[in-house]
Amino acid sequence: MNEFLTTLTAIAASAFSPSTAALAIAAIGLNIHFGYTGLLNMGQAGFMLVGAYAFAISIVAGIPLFPAVLIALVAAAVFALVLGVPTLKLRGDYLAIVTISAAEIVRMIGRSSLLTDITGGSNGLTGQSYRGPFTDLSFLGDGQTTLGPFTYDNTGSNGWWVRLVAWSIVGILCLFVFLLMRSPWGRVLRGIREDEDAIRSLGKNVYAYKMQALILGGTIGALGGIIYVLPASVQADSMGRSMTFFVWTALLLGGAATVFGPVLGSIIFFALRLFVQGIAGQFVPDSIMNGQQAEQFSWILIGVVLMLVVIFRPQGVLGNKKELSFNVN
Amino acid sequence: MTPFTQRTRTAGLLSSRRMLAGLLLIGVASLGLMGLGATSASAATATPTTKCVADATTGCIQGTIKQSNGDPAVGVKLTIAGGDAPETLTTDAAGKWGVAITVAGPYTVTLDTTTLPSGETLDPSVTNPATVTGGLGRNTGTIFKLSGSGGSSSGSTSAPTTGDTSAATGGSVTWERFLQQAASGIRLGLLLALASVGLSLIYGTTGLSNFAHGEQVTLGGLLAFVLANQLGLNLFLAAFLTVVVCAATGYFQDALIWKPLRKRGLPNTQLMIVTIGLSIALQYAFQFFIGAKTVRIDKANPVTVEIGPITLSVQSLWAMGIAVAVIILVGLFLLRSRIGRATRAVSDNPSLAAASGIDVDAIIRLVWTASAGLAGLAGVMLGLVLNGVNWQTGLQLLLLMFAAVTLGGLGTAFGALAGAMIIGMVVELTNLVLPGDFKYATALLILILVLLVRPQGIFGRRERIG
Amino acid sequence: MVVPTGSPAPVLQATDLVAGYVPGVNILNGCNLDVYPGELIGIIGPNGAGKSTLLKALFGLVSVRSGSVTLKGEDITGFKANRLVQAGVGFVPQNNNVFPSLTIEENLQMGLYLRPRLLSERLDAIFDLFPALADRRTQRAGSLSGGERQSVAMARALMMDPSVLLLDEPSAGLSPVRQDETFIRTRRINKTGVTIVMVEQNARRCLQICDRGYVLDQGRNAYTGTGRELADDPKVIELYLGTLAKDVDAEKDDKPVTIA
């Protein structure tokens, strides 16, 4: 029972951890891409990485916090632009491959030993080297605060401050997306998702809208990247393909083209992982599997559970099942 | 039994048996050769006369002098001064010299150039006498490089500067190197093509991007490991069984997962997430059952053949041959056969295909089975050619496979071949001109560039509007 | 010619069919259809009445929620489409009725998927019927014009040499000559003993050639009768046929337009 409580606490802790928020933010960005505009961006982690690098490198170079964030957003916007100019004319599946490739290229360049002086190469950049200006901003002061079962530093590297900021950003973004998507602008995006040519025939500049969506979602992704590295460190590999997959999974778990879907999806994604691990750890006796096997087994289960969730709730928790039926023409 | 009857009997056997025998023969022969090589190598490094072992109270100043052709330079005299007392040494049969010291500090090592083997001189870059800082509990040394030509031992003063002067591409770019790498490129391309055909087929028929395809490749390699290495089955038999089992996994996967999901009309994006889940589950299943280490299907060292300047292993040649044959067969099958046409029809318009009397589910089942089988075959051959498989071999190649498939135009078998060849070549040739670090990145960049010029892929076709 | 009801058993019969796409929404609400051997049945009705849904339900492409479909006395409700093709049922859908990335010839070959041995013979026959297609046999169907696609779709269905043929708006998008030809060909095929059910928005033409017609509205049979009866029924005219053709013809006869 005690064990179970520990698991529950851990799940709750991870549900509002900064990385969950970061994933949620990235998923909100992806939602604009895929959920609303239908852009198959398989490189959202690339946007996160660009944002994280630009942010961390700027701060290391001595640029103050807000300009550094701005630089990160601009960098992501430029990345989106560079990526979008040629690729937004491509058919969806091709866009997917191009974006996943571009993200991988960013990662490989970032971790290349040739750029060790700037990006830290395979070591990445340590959190200490860029976190300062952010923690300095905290008005929570030093010391620890306990809320329920959770005790964290008020400011610290991974404390209440970063949680507060991260989730505030999530909240603001949700509101922002809500406002955008109920507007005619959002309607055009959804129209593009359905049939570009039809929208073009109605006199809308599809290319410009797609670019706006790509840039908007990309910069939001970059924001996610910043949040992701604030309590940790910048590691090129950590924002690679698996991260993109996680963002996608979170989005579809929560429900694409819904405002809160990405957020809920991220929470569910991490909670599910911990839950399955906790359960598996508890119920698999040591005599059958050792620690390592049990851990691996729990990951097998996570894979399976993920499949099952999508299978039994394909539209996601918040999605509208009706919309699925017209997906195939 | 007379030789004659024997011959008639062999003629009746499957040709694969004969190939197998041939392969075995070559293997045995090369084993013998290698044994010879090994003994001679160990003979060369045998018993140095002076052996110094560094410990807390001793340090070693030591080195090996080699002639320009790599043979040890025997009988070269050196004087070591500093610390305790000057000492004169002669290199032993292995060209080694060494002295134990008990005091840390700078030592001067002087080589008596007159004792060098005839025709050898000190390389101009070497400082003679050389100063080394000896320390206790460590080895210290200096290299006296010899050159065969009559270069003077006079002038040079400074120690050699850092690193190699050649460009970031590393080493000299020679024709031999180019050809060798091009051959590796073709080999990688073909294997990649074989691995991606299934991906392309599944995409082509169902529109699904199967992110678990990499794991199907891994499965092939790991199964072959279990069968050939663990259970000791003959390699060909193991490969055959692997393909059969892998194909079966495709069959049951479709029966248990994909068909029911198709029935429920899940969109492809959702299915894609399901494949990601499957991929995760399979990856950890591999770790669970086989472990995270790299395993080798065939413990034996590769037996090589030289074709001009190119050295390739026999297994590579086999693998390339099989890959070409299989891809051509699959391609022709799709283009020419009735089932192949049905496959394309299903990919175009499943409900109309059903209305034409095609059993859509059966076709898709066939595609899954074939894809998994082909992936398994590719896994076996990749495992052999790349000298090992582990739980993430396929995963690491998946992006290259997607790139290949896309480059060739989504959903066509020959497109996958063409795309894979380009990707394979780019990957293996990148380090001729760019830092090798970027070899995958370059391949992906090429993909992006090609798509800019031909947005529909090399073999893809544009759609009509309206 | 109307086959007297009650004589031979219906070859295709739908009883109280309820079917739909989205759970909870029924598109067909108890639809009935009896098709006797050798009949040519026309189905007309407003847009969204459920005509295509009915054909799809007969052909097993829409899930039937209640009621039954029988073919030659055998219950075929829920059968997979390919089994029906085996049983001799042919179907030309309203939309997406060609394989766009296959060539014309391959499209036709798909029509004879189950009996590939007859291929060359049937192919010649069909190309005789559609000479335009013969010239372009290697063109991909996806690049064809709307009308050309329609011809390919029809030709594909004829390749199978079916005993029961379900046609969903075969004349849509065809030029007038080809429309006429299509209708007349349909009748000729019917006369060779093929049972045909056709949905048409070219209702007047359809009622001209069919033996019996059904008017569908909101997923139910609204009117049934011989083609002539329906074509002359003022209610049917007002609600479903319109008077345009008549008006125009009248107008043309009354006051021929002269060029100034």
Place this chain on the structure above:
Amino acid sequence: MSTDLGVTPAPTKAAAAATASVAAVSPLPGVPKPDPILVVDNIVRQFGGMTAVNVPHLEVQRGIITALIGPNGAGKTTFFNLITGFDKPSSAPRLIGGPKSDHAARSMFNGRSVNNMGAAKVAQRGMVRTFQLTKALSRLTVLENMLLGAKDQPGENLFAAVIKPLWAAREREITAQAEDLLQRFKLLEKKNDMAGSLSGGQKKLLEMARALMSEPTMIMLDEPMAGVNPALTQSLLGHIKSLRDEGMTVLFVEHDMHMVRHISDWVVVMAEGKVVAEGPSATVMDDQAVIDAYLGAHHDTDLGDDSLLTDEVAEELAKEVELENRTEGDA
């Protein structure tokens, strides 16, 4: 309702004016019109070796209904694609190796050049089209589909989008307009349904209504009534006419001759990519060549007649079709 369907309404003043505006034009292919809204030159499109469209010169008169007819595969849809920016003429001017400037494709719409212009821009200029194979925006509701058609929406700007008051008024306006049109197109009950769930004919209707939402200067309809119930067609034709009367130019492709005869002021006939005839509808449709090549001998006959089932008739029809093919064929 019967008023809508009954006898052909007496031609309105505007209608008469429209007819009159082209009355003096001689019925020759490529003839200049008194007040052309669209003028195209040297529009050529080749696919491989086949020339799908080759129109040296064509003018479309402002404020009338022009029908574009012709056999299947004549190049009508391709022509639409070319002038609306969805496809590029093979004869389009290019930086290198393009055609000489007087042979290069040119198109003027409403007095301004629309050469090489993207589809969206062309539409913004007021030339809005529909597609033969419908393009419904499946996962949007019918109403949303409609609203997308409307022009001048401040809310379609990313920066204004977040602030509702900036666009709420216009939104109300176009919603009313949309509901009005939906009513007319018998789609009002479906307004909150997903467009993907519409039937084939309903999608056609929606597409047409959506195009009308933008209140275009010129609307180009590609087989708008194929698959639409005849009774509904009839009432919609009335609507199209009234649009013309309000000044809209209509160019439409159609195979339904009754409809062409009923509403078009001018007819352009295409075959094998070329404009082979044009003129007032009655003139063109009584032209023996057009009848032979396009309408066929039976277009006025009752096909229920058993005498039509003889082999001779079949052969005759085959010949007619072949004639059409030859006109359309590869030359």
Place this chain on the structure above:
Amino acid sequence: SGGGSTATTTSAAASSSYTDAACASGASTDKSLVVGSILPITGSLAYLNPPELAGVGLAVSDINAAGGVDGKDACVLATDSGDSTDLTISTASAQKLIAAKVSVAIGAASSSVSLNVVDSFASAKIVQISPANTSAKLSGYGPFYFRTAPPDSVQGSALGQLITGDGNAKVAFLVFNDSYGTGLRDFTQKSIEASGGTVVYGGKGNGQEFPPGQTTFSSEVTAAKATTPDAIVILAFDETKSIIPELKAQGVDLSKVYLSDGNTADYSKDFEAGTLTSAQGTIPGAYPADEFKGKLVSWYKDTQNAALGDFSYAPEAYDATTLSALAALKAKSTVSADIQAQLAAVSGASGKGTKCKSYAECAPLVTAGTDIQYVGQSGVGPFNSHNEPSSAFIGIYKFDKDNKPVWQSAIEGQTSY
């Protein structure tokens, strides 16, 4: 608690059986030593977990056999560090260890992962001791970060000297592009160049490293071979298994191949006999640890029910655990912050401590208040001001005909920066 053996008993230990000392929930409340581990149970470095876990587990077992810490048995709370492609795993595990208020966190294996969690541990004032990190980035990162892995400078110089001492003037590197590979490469290169050798391939700043996850090595091998090196150094982990046959296939003399601690392992099951004969490698450690290995194997067999074939970083993990227990003993507290204060002392930082080799041997000394220097299995010296070993022994191994590394000698080196 295990009925294990002390380090003083002989290899008979291999026959006695161990039991797992996994922590019961709430172990932290009873003030026993809770050894948290954050090791790659899953992911691309998962093959490093068994030896490292065995090191930790065996150490705890030995500690408990010697009476535990202050009479209370120590226990292990094992968590997964995953790999650098999914840092959320290590983040969650770190939070779990922090929530459990462990006395020490042993890990991670990968420098990237350590960098991800190091700040969290530090801000929770929990000592983190990595048995395998060698990245320069982590050198002296903060007061709560320690490592027992020998710094690259020591091994690099030993390896470089080994290479040049054999008369190899032109050296090619095949280097895995992570902090382990590049860090070790940099120091090895430095040492080679100091002796007058040159690096012809794979040197610093050439971008010729191969990234993780690469599966094909033919072009690297061809390129390296084209520079006609006298020796080839492979600084990688498991990839080595694919690289060696590729070298063989391209006709490279494998007796001129040098390996390091990441890959000097028993390859008798992987390669044909004779493949690696005379190739050499370095592994930190003062002496051949056959007995220690035997104990690791049996601990792993008894508690994890699986065979242990690999020993990379097991000694370092063992030492990290033992050191923290000794520090706890000295601090008379199992609170991490208190342990942190004593770690340097028990490692012998004063330079005057009595040398002792195992917990059983050291514990009584500590209890008696004697200054000690723990000389463990990995041959590392006392912690310096960067919280990393100030010196280390590096063993030199040569492969025999069965592709097994055979201990030749050991040299001790000082950490330099």
